[in-house]
Amino acid sequence: MKVVFHYIQWVLIYGGTEYVLHMFGRIQYQYGWGFWWSLLFDCTMFPMLRLFSVKPLLAYLASAVLTVFWVVLFKVPVNVPIELRGS
Numbered sequence: 416m417k418v419v420f421h422y423i424q425w426v427l428i429y430g431g432t433e434y435v436l437h438m439f440g441r442i443q444y445q446y447g448w449g450f451w452w453s454l455l456f457d458c459t460m461f462p463m464l465r466l467f468s469v470k471p472l473l474a475y476l477a478s479a480v481l482t483v484f485w486v487v488l489f490k491v492p493v494n495v496p497i498e499l500r501g502s
Contacts, residue, residue: 426457446489456485 433453436442444450459481467474486493 422461425461426454429457430454446491448489
């Protein structure tokens with residue numbers, strides 16, 4: 416329970432900071448992303464940081480899967496170098 420409270424504390428710190436910066440026009444969102452998506456991302460980011468210190472290979476795999484998920488979900492354009500496209 417102590418660990419969960421610690422994660423919640425950091426999510427609130429990050430979320431609160433982002434909210435204030437957004438209200439003052441210092442953060443702009445694109446591709447359908449918004450404050451609530453950032454909060455959800457924070458809820459996954461902090462446990463992932465712990466996972467990196469305990470099981471780094473699993474963390475890399477999970478990070479790769481989550482990265483593809485976010486890019487596909489929000490239709491973020493990805494420029495692939497010509498060399499990697501394969502004529």
